[in-house]
Amino acid sequence: MKISTGELTAMVQGTLEGSPDILLHTASKIEEAREGSICFFANPKYENYIYTTSASAILVSEEFKLKQPINAALIRVKDVYQTVATLLAAFENKTKLSSKIDPLSSVNSDTEIDSQVSIGAFSVIHKGVKIAKNVIIHSQVFIDEDVVIGEGSILLPGVRVHRNCVIGKNCFLNYNVVIGSEGFGFAPTEDGTYKKIAQIGNVILEDNVEIGANTCIDRGSMGSTIIGQGSKLDNLIQIAHNVQIGKNTVIAAQSGVAGSTKIGNNCQIGGQVGIVGHITIADGARIQAQSGIASNVPEPNSKLYGSPAIEYGNYLRSYAEFKKLADLVKEVRRIGKEIK
Structure with a gap:
């Protein structure tokens, strides 16, 4: 499948920042993207890749703010993950089977x-x-x-x-x-x-x-x-x-x-x-x-x-205290020796 950034933006009802004429032919992970691909950014821990990726376009949320200029086009959408689901379905290459019963069945x-x-x-x-x-x-x-x-x-x-x-x-x-x-x-x-x-x-x-x-x-x-x-x-x-x-x-x-x-x-x-x-x-x-x-x-x-x-929440608080248990035991033993 080949689609321009302008066509894809219209398909996902997003807002484009960049050229509408960039051709895209695949979807990729942001850290592995190459020219001609589109990737997405939703998890903050991957933000550094926005500035180094070779992707031609990136899906981001409407609220995301760039810290420095980038080469890729940005497509801003309301819900990144929902849009990714739509996008991957469009790029998916499914084998279409004809409506027939195989003679070997x-x-x-x-x-x-x-x-x-x-x-x-x-x-x-x-x-x-x-x-x-x-x-x-x-x-x-x-x-x-x-x-x-x-x-x-x-x-x-x-x-x-x-x-x-x-x-x-x-x-x-x-x-x-x-x-x-x-x-x-x-x-x-x-x-x-x-x-x-x-x-x-x-x-x-x-x-x-x-x-x-x-x-x-x-x-x-x-x-x-x-x-x-x-x-x-x-x-x-x-x-x-x-x-x-x-x-x-x-x-x-x-x-x-x-x-x-x-x-x-x-x-x-x-x-x-x-x-x-x-x-x-x-x-x-x-x-x-x-x-x-x-x-x-x-x-x-x-x-x-x-x-x-x-x-x-109780589990997380309890576990935080549990991790201190060995130190607490040492402290109790120390106090016990001082009392004796």
Whole structure:
């Protein structure tokens, strides 16, 4: 894609400082940018790069003030990160698949597949499956019986969707995602062994959900495991049976949620967070990376940190004191010797 600074400014509804005729052909990181590229500046720690970058144009906020002249054109926007999302989508070079079923795929005759669906080689579609228009199923995807896939969804290679699961509209499933795997359900017996509990439920992904590579979402033992509309899950996440995640909640990589827990709307959960089963987390919760949530979070918009997690500010203050503990022990021992 090639676009002039003037055209790009109009596209993002920004204000241009510099020539409108500079041609841009790619987007780059500010510290690695070269001529013909556009980069962005939003984090203050990268400010020095503005004055040394080879980029032809830089996206900045409306409030940013230069400390010295620069060679690049500036495009001022209201929200830099939102504009970057628009910009990268424009520069993204996606492979467009034609609406066809590859002859090397295996599609059961007892299915309902729209004519505007693409199915790649070595994918397997079982009976009873319903696939709406503009769905793209890449190579080596497995779709089990009676699965429903909504309009515009994309499944990358290696995705597995098991029986009776429902994928909403405009969902994106990255490489090797597993939807509807058997939940971790076992009943202890008198002789110390475990008897497997059948998992007869399903998984429902509501519209505009994105699931990262190698993430696994278990089917409900009874009923459904539900990922709410607009929620985004990173790579390598485990969601156990009957978990319910609300709308527009984001979870970072390597987190795990145990069975039957309910997470509210608009929560932000950092990487490597562990959440026990059968609890409820209120809307708007923000949980710092590597925290452990062991009980209900009833207060909306809570900020939590630690394991077991406590209120974010309390954790920071407590940790600041904890770092002084060794010195405090020495001081107590010194005072003890003086008293003796």
